[in-house]
Amino acid sequence: MKGADILLGLQWGDEGKGKIVDVLTRDYDVVARFQGGPNAGHTLEFEGIKHVLHTIPSGIFHAKAVNIVGNGVVIDPVIFMREIDKLTPMGVHCADCLRISRKAHLILPTHRLLDAASEAAKGKNKIGSTLKGIGPTYMDKTGRNGLRVGDVELPDFMERYDALKSKHLQMMDGAEHAFDLAAAETEWHAAMDRLKSLPLADTDVLIQEAYRAGKRILAEGAQGTMLDVDFGTYPFVTSSTTTAAGACTGLGLAPNRIGEVIGIFKAYCTRVGSGPFPTELDNDLGEEIRQKGHEFGSTTGRPRRTGWLDLVALKYAVEVNGVTQLMMMKADVLSGLESLDVCTAYRYRGEEVSHLPYRLDSNLLEPVYQSLPGWSEDLTGVRHTKDLPATLESYVRFIEDYTGVPVVLVSVGPDREQTLWRR
Numbered sequence: 001m002k003g004a005d006i007l008l009g010l011q012w013g014d015e016g017k018g019k020i021v022d023v024l025t026r027d028y029d030v031v032a033r034f035q036g037g038p039n040a041g042h043t044l045e046f047e048g049i050k051h052v053l054h055t056i057p058s059g060i061f062h063a064k065a066v067n068i069v070g071n072g073v074v075i076d077p078v079i080f081m082r083e084i085d086k087l088t089p090m091g092v093h094c095a096d097c098l099r100i101s102r103k104a105h106l107i108l109p110t111h112r113l114l115d116a117a118s119e120a121a122k123g124k125n126k127i128g129s130t131l132k133g134i135g136p137t138y139m140d141k142t143g144r145n146g147l148r149v150g151d152v153e154l155p156d157f158m159e160r161y162d163a164l165k166s167k168h169l170q171m172m173d174g175a176e177h178a179f180d181l182a183a184a185e186t187e188w189h190a191a192m193d194r195l196k197s198l199p200l201a202d203t204d205v206l207i208q209e210a211y212r213a214g215k216r217i218l219a220e221g222a223q224g225t226m227l228d229v230d231f232g233t234y235p236f237v238t239s240s241t242t243t244a245a246g247a248c249t250g251l252g253l254a255p256n257r258i259g260e261v262i263g264i265f266k267a268y269c270t271r272v273g274s275g276p277f278p279t280e281l282d283n284d285l286g287e288e289i290r291q292k293g294h295e296f297g298s299t300t301g302r303p304r305r306t307g308w309l310d311l312v313a314l315k316y317a318v319e320v321n322g323v324t325q326l327m328m329m330k331a332d333v334l335s336g337l338e339s340l341d342v343c344t345a346y347r348y349r350g351e352e353v354s355h356l357p358y359r360l361d362s363n364l365l366e367p368v369y370q371s372l373p374g375w376s377e378d379l380t381g382v383r384h385t386k387d388l389p390a391t392l393e394s395y396v397r398f399i400e401d402y403t404g405v406p407v408v409l410v411s412v413g414p415d416r417e418q419t420l421w422r423r
């Protein structure tokens with residue numbers, strides 16, 4: 001058993017990673033977010049209460065785990081402090097159990113302005129960004145202009161802030177501002193003042209020390225493989241590496257220290273924002289799944305697009321990430337459907353292919369489905385795998401045969417209790 005495991009989403013995000021990290025945390029000493037930022041919304045439910053985390057790792061509710069916000073994450077201090085303020089009354093003492101990387105990049109109010117301007121300029125080709133400033137912040141990081149959390153400890157922090165802000169305003173070149181910048185800046189600086197009193201750390205070193213001390217580390221991904229900046233449905237993707245490689249660069253974790261790669265997927269597919277979605281159900285059935293699965297963005301509230309399970313894309317995600325264990329979420333949402341289609345190949349430019357082609361545009365590609373029997377039983381009260389319907393078991397076996405990876409867990413509801421281990 002190696003010291004570090006990775007948990008990530010295999011579809012277009014919103015697979016239910018937050019719930020699983022929360023369930024698994026009792027087995028880990030360290031939980032570390034490695035990429036993304038407040039565009040993510042990880043939902044956890046227990047004891048009848050629902051919590052949505054955006055930047056803080058989902059291990060935060062377990063007192064024993066140290067939670068790390070890694071160097072690959074981008075932080076909006078205003079959203080971050082709001083998250084902290086919601087956790088404090090619940091008895092979560094972030095000063096004790098949270099460590100924030102000095103190397104994580106900061107999202108400035110002007111990054112959000114640039115995000116809005118960029119989307120507006122794209123017109124009907126817009127990405128459907130969450131408009132949290134994610135893309136412009138990663139652009140400044142790779143462009144070597146960014147402001148990092150650790151800069152707040154430097155005497156010239158304000159000058160650095162002003163220089164970056166001026167650069168952004170120049171880029172906007174008189175374009176209309178999406179919000180009141182002066183008010184946003186006041187709030188931002190107040191939040192920065194509070195953020196700097198939290199434990200900032202060289203978290204790459206912390207991770208390495210934890211590994212050497214034999215601690216168990218869980219690297220928590222955000223978004224999903226199909227939103228990866230390299231391997232997703234580019235350009236309709238986010239701006240970070242959402243795949244397993246991102247855990248190495250986003251935490252300072254060497255690849256040979258990684259043990260299990262746990263891949264989370266839903267029993268169907270969803271996508272929020274624009275871009276290709278081969279198995280989309282743009283019809284009444286799609287709407288039924290959306291309502292039953294409460295498929296509305298936890299960060300933006302936008303309705304998620306819904307569709308059948310895409311095994312071609314899932315297998316691709318398994319390969320890109322080196323997934324060793326699969327976990328299937330939201331099986332309960334499909335109850336009541338007589339049959340379920342699963343996409344097993346694509347017809348691409350007239351030919352049947354079982355790999356993910358360069359482009360997934362609907363005018364080039366059509367899904368090829370196999371129909372499997374559904375299940376009618378309400379699964380939300382099931383607590384043992386032996387009580388799952390036989391047709392659900394066949395559905396899971398079909399996925400295992402196709403991907404070559406075991407499905408170790410089936411989730412039948414949002415609560416910690418609604419989690420069934422198959423192995």
Ligand code: IMP
Nearest residue numbers: 013039040041128129130237238272273
């Ligand atoms: P951005 O990362 O906010 O710029 O958004 C880029 C694309 O990724 C958009 O289609 C978003 O809807 C999508 N996206 C970003 N974060 C998430 C997430 O946590 N879940 C699902 N989709 C996301």
